[in-house]
Amino acid sequence: MNYLEINSSKNIILAVTGGIAAYKSAILVRRLKDYGFHVRVVMTQGAQAFITPLTFQALSGNSVHTALLDSDAEAGMGHIELARWADLVLVAPASCNTIARCAHGLADDLLSTLYLATKAPVWIAPAMNQQMWAAKSTQRNLSILKADGVHIITPDSGAQACGDVGLGRMPEPEVIAEQVHAYFQQTQNTTSLGMLAGKRVAITAGPTREAIDPVRYISNQSTGKMGFALAEACYAAGAEVTLIAGPVCLSTPYGVKRKNVVSAADMLAQSMDALETGCDIFIATAAVADYRVDDIATQKIKKIGDTLDLELVKNPDIVATIAEQAQRPFMVGFAAETQHLEDYANGKLVNKKLDMIACNDVSRKDIGFASDDNAMVVFFAKKYAMPARTLEKAPKLEIAHALVESIAQALQTQA
Ligand SMILES: Cc1cc2nc3c(=O)[nH]c(=O)nc-3n(C[C@H](O)[C@H](O)[C@H](O)COP(=O)(O)O)c2cc1C
Structure with a gap:
């Protein structure tokens, strides 16, 4: 139907x-x-x-x-x-x-x-x-x-x-x-109906904000749309969904439990919390800031010198941290690249011990960050023996349903 x-x-x-x-x-x-x-x-x-x-x-x-x-x-x-x-x-x-x-x-x-x-x-x-x-x-x-x-x-x-x-x-x-x-x-006979029935899914979405002082921060252009679409699709597929969202202006999809966070450290804390509560699938769509300011000023920094030095330190790697845990869920990562898509994606798949990675080319103006559409290539860890899957340009919700199917198929091979 x-x-x-x-x-x-x-x-x-x-x-x-x-x-x-x-x-x-x-x-x-x-x-x-x-x-x-x-x-x-x-x-x-x-x-x-x-x-x-x-x-x-x-x-x-x-x-x-x-x-x-x-x-x-x-x-x-x-x-x-x-x-x-x-x-x-x-x-x-x-x-x-x-x-x-x-x-x-x-x-x-x-x-x-x-x-x-x-x-x-x-x-x-x-x-x-x-x-x-x-x-x-x-x-x-x-x-x-x-x-x-x-x-x-x-x-x-x-x-x-x-x-x-x-x-x-x-x-x-x-x-x-x-x-x-x-x-x-979700209540009818759609292709992904029931595919994730009984599964607990945690999804990170949106950007993180790393404070510089009480009024300024470092962030990025992620809108969270892909993560929110995935939350909707996972719920529609029967999963219990926790959405760990950075600062975005999007409504919570029906049936989804939302946890709002600001910084990468907050996002990691909520992700670990989701893991402890019980998580079978972890989907990391958030564009987490790689670095944060080492010493956040307690007062607003004044415009005095011609230059301003900020010492940045590396943020925790949320995906890698989750993947290292003993109770490791099925891990799905995202890679937004501007070149050498396949090489970077496969590298990330191995280095971060992911089960699946969805990669998109953010140099394309018609898809990606603020767009309602996306196009992706999905790669799987070797043990699944599944070929890469190309998802042609489509609305993010459609792409999300296709990703849910891929997750379910990969899980099936291990069942
Ligand atoms: C110009 C104007 C705008 C209003 N906008 C809102 C609104 O956005 N939200 C709201 O709850 N009430 C708003 N109100 C108040 C409601 O119209 C008012 O409480 C009314 O009794 C609602 O009745 P209802 O719930 O039966 O439709 C507004 C009133 C005026 C005069």
């Missing part, structure tokens, strides 16, 4: 509440429909002050539901019909008010009543001013919802419509739609 066949049997209720991010929900309808889902839209009264039902009617191709007391619905019970129709209820944006109301079981408008009446999974994408997000009551209400089984899509950080900067932005519609898509693929 291809993904369009799977998605075209799925019904999504997109519930829109009264937040400034409501404009993004119009694009979200489009993206969900691009993936083949059936979409019906529910709007709170607050939402209708930001965007009209007509927009959603035109985009979804269905009439929009705004009232609890709906005499047009069968037996006047629109909320029950909608609750039964849905395979997923996605509240995006989810306002502070709606979060509070759902957390406390109110049922005095269509959305809150639908929330109580549905058996479908409920996902919410909170979107609000950073102070409202940080408010104790909001965090308390979110913990209630989480404990009740609601999946919370972590908001992005950045500039907000109100002029503040911080956490609380609704992730881009493309990102949310992709997560919904991945969720349904």
